[in-house]
Structures are given as structure tokens and as C-alpha cells.
Amino acid sequence: MKKNYLKKSGKWMLSACLLASVPMIPGTMLATELQTCIMAVQLDTTTLKELFDQIEKEFSYSFLIRNNDIDLSERVSVDMKNRSVEQILRNALKNQHADFIVNDRKIIVYKIASKKETETFVASMKAQQKTIKVKGAVIDGTTGEPIISANVLVKGTLNGISTDLDGNFELEVPEGAMLEVSYIGYLKSEVKAQTGKMIIKIKEDTQALEEVVVVGYGVQKKESLTGAMQVVKQDKLLDITTPSAENLLSGKAPGVYVNSGSGQPGATGKIVIRGKATVNGGTDPLWVIDGVLVGDGSGNLNPMDIESISVLKDAASTAIYGSMGANGVIVVTTKKGKSGKATINLSAKTGITQLNKGGFSVMNGSELYDYYKSFSNQESIQFPQYTEDLRNKNFDWWDCATHLGIAQDYNLSISGGTDKMKSYLSLGIYDESGAVKGYDLTRYNFRYNVDYQVNDWLKIKPSVWGARRDVDDKQHAVGSMYSCLPWDSPYDEDGNLYQESQPVEWVSPKMGNYLYDLQWNYGKTTSYEFMGNFDFDIKITDWLTFSSVNNYKYGNSAQKTYTDPRSSGGKAGSRLRSNRSRIRIKLICQDRIHRMFSKKLVKT
Structure with a gap:
């Protein structure tokens, strides 16, 4: 039928x-x-x-x-x-x-x-229309223990019931119906409804329970987890073009809110896990990359190098990090080499960015003039240009300052090796021009990860990672897009830029002609980030392993700004040139012992 x-x-x-x-x-x-x-x-x-x-x-x-x-x-x-x-x-x-x-x-x-x-x-x-009453019990297929609160449903319907404390259920179903039995951590089972007491055996989903996830300073099987954690794999992360690992998590994990930030090229999202838990303190979670605590952000990590991200949400899962994990912990695992023939991957992605006005719009010249004429106190509105000619003056400051931004992301990776030695090498270039004109970002990345099994008891895992980030800042003034009047154009009647910051021909010269200043003023920032690891595992016995993570991190940022004396900001007493440089060096050593008791892993 x-x-x-x-x-x-x-x-x-x-x-x-x-x-x-x-x-x-x-x-x-x-x-x-x-x-x-x-x-x-x-x-x-x-x-x-x-x-x-x-x-x-x-x-x-x-x-x-x-x-x-x-x-x-x-x-x-x-x-x-x-x-x-x-x-x-x-x-x-x-x-x-x-x-x-x-x-x-x-x-x-x-x-x-x-x-x-x-x-x-x-x-x-x-x-x-004939129905039968089905009675039975749902038990573990291996141990024979009753399964409490297992779901028993008539297939294709919402007619069902949950098992009681003894695993028993009783249900009226159509004759010959199929029953679907399911429970968390077990495989779904289908059986035909029968009269008399039914004993339904269901099996554990061993594949899900045996899956190894990154948690704390190491790894753990899902069956051993006691805290709230969400794992996001690479295939669900890389559906957007962004230089920031923070932005990858937007909409990917329940309980994780990601604010997209300013939208400026290279801007990172603000992450809040399970709501704000402090009044005056910060809400940034702790980031851990390949077992190394890197702080409240991912830095210049290339999203294409990420294998998976684990989000630790509650006190049980973040306890190992102490107070540093109070706002949650984001654990990142980067890609590693795999044994077999060398695999070469080349990817090229392009994205576009556009400034969104939302529901807001500014008046044009005619609309603004009609608005002024609607005031009852016309005698109080006095400026030389207040005539009907203002209807024909309509400079679009929004269009002047914005365009369609382009983001380009190119990555090359090589992975391969043998059972004894595996390596992963990647190179990446990310370039983006902002939706607001004048702001451009270029970033270069490289990573090299190695796993080398020296002998039966020693395994070394050296890795190096580096990034260079260049920012050219001659960005148009966002505030002027809204505050400058459409009656005031930065160009004269011949189409030439007014050579003064406050043209006297303007209705409101105090607003300032920022295009005049941009002829000379600029900012440049170049930053370098380097991180090297020399990790190793020493297998002392079959049940005892010593692991050591040794990390060196170097960061250098140089910022240069120039304000020309001819610009509005270059008047006497103002800083004309600024050069700032900052160097950060961090050395981290983490040692831990893995001890196995009856196939249960204990970490110290």
C-alpha cells in the first residue's frame, strides 16, 4: 500500500x-x-x-x-x-x-x-485498525543490564514511550508494526512488534565512544569525558574566507557566540562562551594551540592549517587550566603529516565584502533642503548658500568612501611520510582590501610539522610556524560618511580637490575635508610572529609515558604613522611622525605523565 x-x-x-x-x-x-x-x-x-x-x-x-x-x-x-x-x-x-x-x-x-x-x-x-499490546524490556546487548529511558517508537509515527527504571515498556501498536529503539551512545535498532514479552538487545556505538578528541593538555576518548565540550571538524570550519580563526566558529558550536567585530580586514571576532560571566572583567576564552597556551586569541594562525577545534565550556572540562579557563577554553589541533605517498593540495578562494547600511540611509540634497524648509523658524536659518540651488547639490559621501572589497586566499600544502617519519608543510597568502576604501591587509604564513619515531621508546615532534602581516592604512573617514552634508563636495566646479581642509565654499566647513588630509597622511604596520616547538614522548613502560612540550614564541610589531604639516592634524604642536616597535618573547615548558590502569588513561 x-x-x-x-x-x-x-x-x-x-x-x-x-x-x-x-x-x-x-x-x-x-x-x-x-x-x-x-x-x-x-x-x-x-x-x-x-x-x-x-x-x-x-x-x-x-x-x-x-x-x-x-x-x-x-x-x-x-x-x-x-x-x-x-x-x-x-x-x-x-x-x-x-x-x-x-x-x-x-x-x-x-x-x-x-x-x-x-x-x-x-x-x-x-x-x-487492528492493534496489539506489546510488552517487553530493552537491555544492553553485551552486559544484559536494563537500559533506562530508552526510546521505543512505532516506525514512521510519533507513537512511543520511554523505558522505566527496569528497562521495561508497554505500548499499543498496529499489528505487524516495526519498533525503533534508540538511546544515546547506542546503535538504533529495529524489531517487529510481537505479542508476549519482547527482549530487545541494543549494542553500544563503539565508533563514537572510541573517537579520540583533544581536551586539556592532551587527548581523551569520548567515553571518558565528563564535561561539556563541542568538537568542530575542518570540513565544517572552512566554508568562509577569513584570516581569523575566531571568525570560523561563528554559528558552528552551540553556546558559543561570535561577534564579527568591526569588519575591517584582519579584525577578529569577539567570542563569548555560555554568556557573560563577569561584570568588569574580560570574556575572552583561553586559546590552546597544539597543547601550548597562547593567550586570549589565535594570533596569525592560518585557518587552513586547522584540523579541528574543541570548545571546552564548563568548569569540569576547563578545570585543568585553573583561573585562565574561567571564560572557557578553545583547543586547536593543527594538521599533521600522514603516512603514505606525498599529497599536494592547492587551494584558491575569493570572497567579497560590502558595507551594510542596515535600515539606515542619509538624505540627499533635495530631501535635506525640504527638511530645512519645514522648520517654522525660517528667519533663524541664515547662511549665504541657503537658496533653491541647494536642491541640485548632492554629493554622495557614502559612495565616495566605500567600494566592493575583495578577499583572496591562496594555500599550498604537502603532506606525507612513512610509519617512522611523517611531515606536513604549508604556505599561505591572504590579501584583502576593505569595504571602506584605503585599508589593505596582506598576510604570509608558513608551517612545518614533523612526527619522528626515533625508536620504540622515543618519539620527537618538532614544529615551526611563522607569519608576516602588513597593513596599509589610508582609510577614508567612516564618520564623515554620515556627518558631512550632501551640499558640501570635496571637489570644486572643475572637479579638482579643494586644497584646504575646511573649504570656505562649504555650508558646514567645520566638518572637514578628510580627502585633503589623505593626500599625505598614512599609517603602516608590519608584524612578525614566530613559534617553534620541540616536543617529545618517552615511553618508559607499556603503561607509563613521559611527554614534554617545549615552546618558544617570538613576536615583533612595528607601526609607523605620518601626519603631514599641511594637513589639519599637522599643525604646530602635533606629532608629525611616529614609529613604535614592540618585541615579545615567551618560553613555555610543559611536562606530563600518562599512566594506564586497566585500559583507563590517567594524566598527571
């Missing part, structure tokens, strides 16, 4: 059901219950669909159309008072040569055929 439920229009829904492949005739009907449903219908040239709609609303029945062979658009006139629904329907369907039966609050409409075929259909409908 095939079913096809369809057709929805406005507030009315009609289900069309393909109940059999043979036609039917009137005979023994199951519509007697409609004789007790009394209603008044006064509809002039209405459609069958509208009539069915009124009956559904009045008595909570739903209609099923067999074989979709009833013309629901046929117009009928019905004027019947205090009549049963059965009488009303027989009168409305007489021109369609159709009849109907009732089954489980469903009125099934069909074309008339032979008596024998109808009797067969009616018998099958009666059989569908």
Missing part, C-alpha cells in the same frame, strides 16, 4: 492518498459514524475543496483522496440544514461518481468500481 500526502493551500490542507491500484464501487461502507455528525451548509457554487475544508474545521476529520482522481475544483451548490455529514457528502460527490469510507478520523474518497474490489479494499482497511 503506497501513500502520498500532498496539497496545501493557505490555511487548508488536503491529503491525497494512493490507497490501492484498483478502482472501487459502493458496497459495505464504514461511514456510519458520519450519520451522527449534524451540520448546516449553505454554499453557493463553492468547490469541493472548500466544502471539505468546512467539514474538517467543524468535526476534526481529514480527507484522503485515493489515486488523486477526484476533481477538487468542481463547483457544487449545497443548501442543506440539519443534515448529517454523510448525506451532505453523498449529495456533493454524485456528479464525480465517487463514494467514501471512514477510517481513524480520515474520510477516504474514491472513484466507484466493482463490488468485489471494494469489498477487498474495505477488508484491508478494517485489518489496519
Whole structure:
């Protein structure tokens, strides 16, 4: 028996059901219950669909159309008072040569055929209404222990129940129905409903429980986890083009809020895990990259080098980091080499950025003039340019300062090795021009990770990573996009830039012509970041391993700004040139012991 439920229009829904492949005739009907449903219908040239709609609303029945062979658009006139629904329907369907039966609050409409075929259909409908009471228990397929709160559902329906403290359940189901049994950490099982007590055995989902995830300073199996943690794999991270690892988490993990930041090229998102937990303190989580605590941000980490990100949310999962993990912890695992033939990956991605006004817009010259003319105190509005000519002055400061930003991301990686030595090398270039003109970012990345099994008891894992970041800043003034009047243009009548910061021809010269200053003023920032690791594992016995993480981090940032004496900011007493340089060096050594007791891993 095939079913096809369809057709929805406005507030009315009609289900069309393909109940059999043979036609039917009137005979023994199951519509007697409609004789007790009394209603008044006064509809002039209405459609069958509208009539069915009124009956559904009045008595909570739903209609099923067999074989979709009833013309629901046929117009009928019905004027019947205090009549049963059965009488009303027989009168409305007489021109369609159709009849109907009732089954489980469903009125099934069909074309008339032979008596024998109808009797067969009616018998099958009666059989569908037979139900049996199923009793049983759900147990662990390995240990035989009862499973508490396992879900037992009739397949394809919402009819179900949860097992009690002893794993028992009791449910009324259609005869021959399939039961679906499921529970967290177990494989879903399907069994046929039977009379008598059923014993349903379900098996653990060992693949999910054995999966190793990064947590704390090392790794742990999912079955051993006690805290709240979310793992985001690489295939779900790299669906956007961004230089920031923070922005990758936007919308990827429940309980993790990512503010996109200013939108300026290279700007990182603000991450808040499980809401703000402090009044005056910061909300930035702790970042841990390959077991190294790097602070409250990912730095210049290349998103293409990330294998997975684990977000540790609650006190149980972040306790190992102490107070540093109070706002949550984000653990990043970078890509490693894999044994086998060398694999070369080359990727090129391009994205576009555009400044979003939201629902805000600024007036043009004509609109602003009409707004001024609407004031009642016209005598108080006095400036030389206040004439009808202002309607024709309309400089678009928004269009002047913005354009379509382009982001380009190119990456090359090589991975391979043997069982003894595996390596991963990557190179990346990211270039982005901002949606606000004049701000450009270029970043270069490289990474080299090695895993070398020296012998049976010693494994070394050296790695180096570096990045250079260049920012050219001659950004147009965002504030002027909103504050400068459309009557004031930075260009004269000949199209040349006014050579003064406050043109006297302007209606509001105090707003300032920032394009004049941008002829000379600029800012440049170049930063370097380097991190090297020399990690190693010493296997003392089969159940005891000593691991050491040794990290050296170097950072250097040089910022140069220039303010020309001819600009508005270069007047006497102002700083004309500024050069700032900052160097950061950090050395981290972390040692830990892995001890195995009865196949359970303990970390010290």
C-alpha cells in the first residue's frame, strides 16, 4: 500500500492518498459514524475543496483522496440544514461518481468500481485498525543490564514511550508494526512488534565512544569525558574566507557566540562562551594551540592549517587550566603529516565584502533642503548658500568612501611520510582590501610539522610556524560618511580637490575635508610572529609515558604613522611622525605523565 500526502493551500490542507491500484464501487461502507455528525451548509457554487475544508474545521476529520482522481475544483451548490455529514457528502460527490469510507478520523474518497474490489479494499482497511499490546524490556546487548529511558517508537509515527527504571515498556501498536529503539551512545535498532514479552538487545556505538578528541593538555576518548565540550571538524570550519580563526566558529558550536567585530580586514571576532560571566572583567576564552597556551586569541594562525577545534565550556572540562579557563577554553589541533605517498593540495578562494547600511540611509540634497524648509523658524536659518540651488547639490559621501572589497586566499600544502617519519608543510597568502576604501591587509604564513619515531621508546615532534602581516592604512573617514552634508563636495566646479581642509565654499566647513588630509597622511604596520616547538614522548613502560612540550614564541610589531604639516592634524604642536616597535618573547615548558590502569588513561 503506497501513500502520498500532498496539497496545501493557505490555511487548508488536503491529503491525497494512493490507497490501492484498483478502482472501487459502493458496497459495505464504514461511514456510519458520519450519520451522527449534524451540520448546516449553505454554499453557493463553492468547490469541493472548500466544502471539505468546512467539514474538517467543524468535526476534526481529514480527507484522503485515493489515486488523486477526484476533481477538487468542481463547483457544487449545497443548501442543506440539519443534515448529517454523510448525506451532505453523498449529495456533493454524485456528479464525480465517487463514494467514501471512514477510517481513524480520515474520510477516504474514491472513484466507484466493482463490488468485489471494494469489498477487498474495505477488508484491508478494517485489518489496519487492528492493534496489539506489546510488552517487553530493552537491555544492553553485551552486559544484559536494563537500559533506562530508552526510546521505543512505532516506525514512521510519533507513537512511543520511554523505558522505566527496569528497562521495561508497554505500548499499543498496529499489528505487524516495526519498533525503533534508540538511546544515546547506542546503535538504533529495529524489531517487529510481537505479542508476549519482547527482549530487545541494543549494542553500544563503539565508533563514537572510541573517537579520540583533544581536551586539556592532551587527548581523551569520548567515553571518558565528563564535561561539556563541542568538537568542530575542518570540513565544517572552512566554508568562509577569513584570516581569523575566531571568525570560523561563528554559528558552528552551540553556546558559543561570535561577534564579527568591526569588519575591517584582519579584525577578529569577539567570542563569548555560555554568556557573560563577569561584570568588569574580560570574556575572552583561553586559546590552546597544539597543547601550548597562547593567550586570549589565535594570533596569525592560518585557518587552513586547522584540523579541528574543541570548545571546552564548563568548569569540569576547563578545570585543568585553573583561573585562565574561567571564560572557557578553545583547543586547536593543527594538521599533521600522514603516512603514505606525498599529497599536494592547492587551494584558491575569493570572497567579497560590502558595507551594510542596515535600515539606515542619509538624505540627499533635495530631501535635506525640504527638511530645512519645514522648520517654522525660517528667519533663524541664515547662511549665504541657503537658496533653491541647494536642491541640485548632492554629493554622495557614502559612495565616495566605500567600494566592493575583495578577499583572496591562496594555500599550498604537502603532506606525507612513512610509519617512522611523517611531515606536513604549508604556505599561505591572504590579501584583502576593505569595504571602506584605503585599508589593505596582506598576510604570509608558513608551517612545518614533523612526527619522528626515533625508536620504540622515543618519539620527537618538532614544529615551526611563522607569519608576516602588513597593513596599509589610508582609510577614508567612516564618520564623515554620515556627518558631512550632501551640499558640501570635496571637489570644486572643475572637479579638482579643494586644497584646504575646511573649504570656505562649504555650508558646514567645520566638518572637514578628510580627502585633503589623505593626500599625505598614512599609517603602516608590519608584524612578525614566530613559534617553534620541540616536543617529545618517552615511553618508559607499556603503561607509563613521559611527554614534554617545549615552546618558544617570538613576536615583533612595528607601526609607523605620518601626519603631514599641511594637513589639519599637522599643525604646530602635533606629532608629525611616529614609529613604535614592540618585541615579545615567551618560553613555555610543559611536562606530563600518562599512566594506564586497566585500559583507563590517567594524566598527571
